[in-house]
Amino acid sequence: MKIFITGIAGFLGSNIADKMIDMGHEVVGIDNFLGGYKDNLPKNITFYEDDLRNLDNLANYMKGCDIVFHTACTAYEGLSVFSPSLVVENTVQISVNAMTASIQAGVKRFVHCSSMARYGTQDVTPFTEDMTPKPQDPYGIAKYAAELLLRNLSEVHGVELVVAVPHNIIGPRQKYDDPFRNVASIMINLMLQNRQPIIYGDGTQTRCFSDINDDIDCLVKLAFTKGINGEVFNIGPDEEEVTINELCNEIANLLRFNVNPVYMPGRPQEVKHATCSADKIRKKLGYETKTSLRDSLQSIIDYVKKRGPREFNYHLPIELKTDQLPATWKDRLF
Numbered sequence: 001m002k003i004f005i006t007g008i009a010g011f012l013g014s015n016i017a018d019k020m021i022d023m024g025h026e027v028v029g030i031d032n033f034l035g036g037y038k039d040n041l042p043k044n045i046t047f048y049e050d051d052l053r054n055l056d057n058l059a060n061y062m063k064g065c066d067i068v069f070h071t072a073c074t075a076y077e078g079l080s081v082f083s084p085s086l087v088v089e090n091t092v093q094i095s096v097n098a099m100t101a102s103i104q105a106g107v108k109r110f111v112h113c114s115s116m117a118r119y120g121t122q123d124v125t126p127f128t129e130d131m132t133p134k135p136q137d138p139y140g141i142a143k144y145a146a147e148l149l150l151r152n153l154s155e156v157h158g159v160e161l162v163v164a165v166p167h168n169i170i171g172p173r174q175k176y177d178d179p180f181r182n183v184a185s186i187m188i189n190l191m192l193q194n195r196q197p198i199i200y201g202d203g204t205q206t207r208c209f210s211d212i213n214d215d216i217d218c219l220v221k222l223a224f225t226k227g228i229n230g231e232v233f234n235i236g237p238d239e240e241e242v243t244i245n246e247l248c249n250e251i252a253n254l255l256r257f258n259v260n261p262v263y264m265p266g267r268p269q270e271v272k273h274a275t276c277s278a279d280k281i282r283k284k285l286g287y288e289t290k291t292s293l294r295d296s297l298q299s300i301i302d303y304v305k306k307r308g309p310r311e312f313n314y315h316l317p318i319e320l321k322t323d324q325l326p327a328t329w330k331d332r333l334f
């Protein structure tokens, strides 16, 4: 089949592309390098360096494609309260554009990468797919708004829609010099520069991290499994829940780094306990956690060591420089 991947230079997009190529599919992709890395791009693909905010050529690029895998986004939850315009445009508008072009090009299925931010704060954890989303920051609200818009267009125009809800997927290729996102990679990049990690709040917030190798098969199955039109799937584990303090200590242990984290005030609207249930994906698509957090962190350490630790690149505009803006970003502390 011919698969079109948006955000193909990104972490998930490039891994999905590799897997699709391994399976013998033809891959076409687009990215504007707002995130991602150029060396993430797989060989043997047709690549368009273009911006999804521009609808003009999209349907042409997608010509003959059977499936669109939409991973492109500015997936910056914490930043989204300070740069809402940037995040909303690159979440809602580009999703609508990608879907519009897919319909114009006669694509059969559109797989949309949403986010666990769609759930927001719920009364109970882990979050299950049947819960009513209560997103609580512009990123989560935009992700859910995009989902509603895509669902509407899918129903009217008959293209199948499947919604993936990845949560805290980690691994090599994830940006580690981006000060706005990817906590594990940021900590590794800092410690490899002999600098202390920074933790927002008291570090007792809990998360469940999952290794890309454990998730990739399920992600790809969303493109091909029959009878799942309109469904939502959490992608990731619900087993090894850790606090940010524990994550930090695990990385420090692996690096034999004498850690003494710098604690900063918590970020506005950050969800304290965020874990998703993997029951549905386990039952329907055979998800299984195989990689321990420790092994997954080691693979990121190896990757950052190989490419070399890097200075942080403050590459995105901050639209609202209010008192609430974390000092890490205001004073460029990373």
Ligand SMILES: NC(=O)c1ccc[n+]([C@@H]2O[C@H](COP(=O)([O-])OP(=O)(O)OC[C@H]3O[C@@H](n4cnc5c(N)ncnc54)[C@H](O)[C@@H]3O)[C@@H](O)[C@H]2O)c1
Binding pocket: 006, 007, 008, 009, 010, 011, 012, 013, 030, 031, 032, 033, 034, 035, 036, 037, 050, 051, 052, 053, 070, 071, 072, 073, 074, 075, 090, 094, 113, 114, 115, 116, 165, 166, 167, 168, 169, 170, 174, 175
């Ligand atoms: N990695 C995770 O754990 C995780 C968790 C929740 C949700 N997600 C979702 O999965 C998707 C992929 O996440 P990721 O971690 O791979 O992010 P990423 O930042 O590594 O990749 C996103 C890619 O999209 C590209 N992009 C952004 N705006 C674009 C535009 N206007 N035109 C063209 N390209 C554009 C970026 O350049 C980047 O390469 C996102 O939708 C994200 O919200 C990921």
